[in-house]
Amino acid sequence: MYYSEEIIEEIRSQNNLVDVVSEYVRLQRKGNSYFGLCPFHNEDTASFSVSPDKQMYYCFGCQAGGNVFTFIMQMENFSFIEAIKHLADRAHIALPQPEYSEEIRRKIEEKQVLLEIHKETAKYFYANLRSPRGQQASEYLIKRKLKENIQKLFGIGYSNMDFADLYQYLLYKGYDEELIAKSGLVIPKKKGKGYVDRFRNRIMFPIFDVHNQIIGFGGRVLDDSLPKYMNSPDTLLFDKSKNLYGLNYARTSGKNQILIVEGYMDVISLYQAGFENVVASLGTAFTHQQASLLKRYTGEVVIVYDSDTAGTNAALRAIPILSSAGLKIKVVQVPGEKDPDDYIKQNGPEAFQRLFDQAMGAVMFQVSIIRKKYNIEDTEQKIKFTMEVAQLLSKLDNEIERDVYLQEISNDTKISAQSILNEIKKYRTIQRRNTNTINQYSKKLETQPKDQFKTNQAPSTMDEKNGLYKAQKNILSFLYHNPLHYPKIKPHLSYEDFTDPVLMKVAQLMYGQYDKGLNIEPAAVINHFEGLNEQKQVSKIFGEEKNKNQEFDIEKAVNDQIKLIKKANIDKRSRNATDIYEIQSLIEQKKQLEKLYINLISG
Template identity: 35%
Template sequence: MKGVQPGDKVAEIKSRLDIVELISEYVSLKKAGRNFLGLCPFHNEKTPSFTVNREKQMFYCFGCGEKGDIFAFLMRLNNATFPEALKLLADRAGVALPASPFLRGGKHSPNAREQIIQINHIAAAYFTANLLSPGGKAVLSYLKERGLKESTIKEFGLGYASDGWRHLKSHLEQQKVSLKMAAEAGLIVVKEDRPDVQYDRFRHRLMFPVKDVEGRIIAFGGRILGDGEPKYLNSPESAAYSKGRQLYGLNSSKDAIREKGYGIFVEGYFDLIALWDAGIRNVVATLGTALTRDHVVLIKRYAERAAVLFDSDEAGKKALARSVELFVAAHMDARAVILPEGLDPDDFVRRFGGEALERRVEEAPSIVDYYIDTVIGGGATFEERGEAAVRAAAFITGIEDVIDRNLFIKRVSEKLGIDQDILKKEVYGRLSPKRSREAPPSRRPEKRAAGPEVNLIHLMMECPTVVPSVVEANAMNYFLDRELKSIGEAWGRYVSGEANPAPESALSFLQGQEPSERSEALVKLLIQESPFSKESLGPLSSDMIRQVKRRWYKERHKSLTERLSAAQSSGDSDLGRKLLMEKERLMREEKDL
């Protein structure tokens, strides 16, 4: 963090932003006491363990251990660098960042991701201007003929790449954009055998800017106007864009998804835009790829339910089969919405309207039930049911969670009318060879944290005003746990250099320490509601110091007793006398506590 921006700017940004409000844009949070609770966006879980503390401006997941402040959250969520998160949050907070080599693009120029995003925004403005120019008149008319409202065209930033080989290239050169980076962004194509030959990737195409959840343009999709192939051309993957991890339209639809309680998955740009134009706002689209685990996890940040629009053909059934496993693994309730043959979502809403599609979604069967009925199937004869059971077993073996797997076995056996034990035997018979090849993960037993010592450091971190009295009492010298002693001493030095430590200072401090079980235990305590009352800090700290010291004396007595017994057994009377005197001295000291 040092050397990138002055610390006071970081503090100013934190003071202006509320971590609960920020995280609520990505995770559905519910109040739980003084904290807020939700499903973790960083790992798959059934029960919410992701905790946000407004007072301390920190988050912690009890499931996977991810923790931090607003900067750590955005960096982890967007796979961003600190400077990227800093700029994003500074813009949000209205904090002007001072000019720096990073921001000027000097020696420490923005990384590839940031440069690509900047270039994409320049290109998007160019495409929009083209659409509104005389040269884009026919394209604009085409959009309006499809019934798109002007507000929808503006919302999604639609544009036009003109029918020329180097129009965008010339514009980027005028804007002093690096053509090397424009090529990395996928806007310019450079011939491998002739690097001097460079031309626009998108020509005579309707342009769809692809934005991340923050609204930054990370890629483009282009639809050919007139004849030509491919019909749709997408940006290649880059430092800013991974199609399997992004959903088109999510930046616009996330609030509606949260409000409705479910998100609708469609396949194409026009499918999404048509639904949006028809008043259905809780919709996202995959970007030229099949649904992925990352897509499902992304939607689950905002809602517990989903609906997927499938075609009724064979390709649609295959897509359905792939999707079921993803939703089951994510513990997400999903519905399979099957459209009439020959109609995609765009065609459907233009013919029947948005309300008709919403009714289909409401009436749609569970994706699991639909999959069992249509893909696994069944049959009247013993042979047909047996074949269905084999298909089911092949699918069920892919479900990793044991509880989900057994629930699926129960559901399929009931649907097919076959014995549950027979199906279970088939499934686990397939799994056994695989399991035997996999070595069980080794787990080291967790070291139990020393109660009195953890409690005292917890108090020191929650209430830094007690630190001087702890230092004065030499309490750290009585710590048996060396790691906790090191943390406590370092925290004492940290506090002595801070005039008035903020509530979140302890988290910042712990993030700077070597990750360990002890520091993790302290973070878990800090994220929870403080058990300490300001009125009783004096007596409480004195009592905790006594507990730490008594524990130390108890261990010393135990050690001396064992050594004394050994000395007596070996006949070493001199050592025995010394140990006895040491034991008596300790007893006198302990009495004075």
């Protein structure tokens, strides 16, 4: 699919990166940039930066980076074209009728067929449940008191015991075997050709995305065999770390909160009891992507995990992740180590509502868990309890909130609020010191010269290809940060000398801009690349900072790297040359290359 450069750039310019990222990540301004916790990996210290000037983001922790299209592609698991459509809608820009390249057309058609396969599979499982073969599964659902209309709403079905039941059905429906395999619904046979069904003799729960499209399945066994629950693997449609079961209904419930439970049955049981604003993670620890997804639809969440040890630990792990997304958090603990489904069946919706009304804040929940570890009647244990709570409260940025909890802890322990506050201040000082150390280290990593800028040695044979790539990337970064040196370098280094195809295209774009007397806009350059990996690759060129204190070293490094690039290009052409005059010309060029030296210091 193809859109003109002009329309892509208009969409990018109308979607300010800081505003878009702020819909997913809580950002704080520091100097000319904004910082927050990276949504792509778990971290405690903000290493994710957004530059308003460059309209680019970069994480010092996981090295994720790019422009607004890259960010949406990473956050939403979108293709480049899907990101264009999403951001065009956001900016109220009408897209023209697109043209299709063969490769893009194939990818779009493949995704569409996979959606059709999942829809057809859901119908098949649903019909199975209502056939004689699904009698045991149907009786199980009746035992769990699930009403027929709720079963239908959630599309609950049954996968037969036969090894290749679904596989043969999808083949019969005319779907290509390769695409059936890519759906994740089948797995290769251990012996011989062909496939067998991934899900067998399980109650099946279709997993919908927020647009009500079926992107995967979860299956529950009917006996005591393991694993008790099984999810679809990650596919072109499905990434369990980026989706939430039930969100398609919860987001339209009209409630100002969303409840988070652990499993499929908890979601369905709560929904049936009238709590329609409920979601569950998909067999994985709660992730930053899931927290960011929730932030799009609510400002407050209520964790309703099981009250056993595993559920409590899961809640404790989820709290900082949800907090980092800017969500207000409450916690409900179901008594008697029961899950919400069992509790509602035994006590009714009204009893659960009373639990819900008594939900405690995330901080007091954490305090209550810490309290269980100590006997505060014992002086020594009271001190340990108070110090651990002080460490917890030191992480709160809101002073009013911190003061409220401080008073509650003081009243509970009879330790003066001032003494607890002094401990909090100590912990906050340590945290600031650690944060400053990490920031200084990150800045040092960002600004220090690369290996090629530190040594005059030729790269080893094993590292030659990698060294060549680094040389090309470093030269482009140098040209971006030092545009005044472009007229000196261009006569000796053409964009065609770059051997990496992505870097060659970047060089061509940069040379074209400089030849017109224009500045380089990194985010606009990234627009020319559709693949997420390519966009990340390009973003690293513009994330480098020039070193202002070692002019001479950089001059020599630039010359060494240009020679390395030119030599690689000449060697490549030599291997393909057949004409004697061309070979002689290349030999002469190689000799002249040894004499090359570009003086960057003098005019």
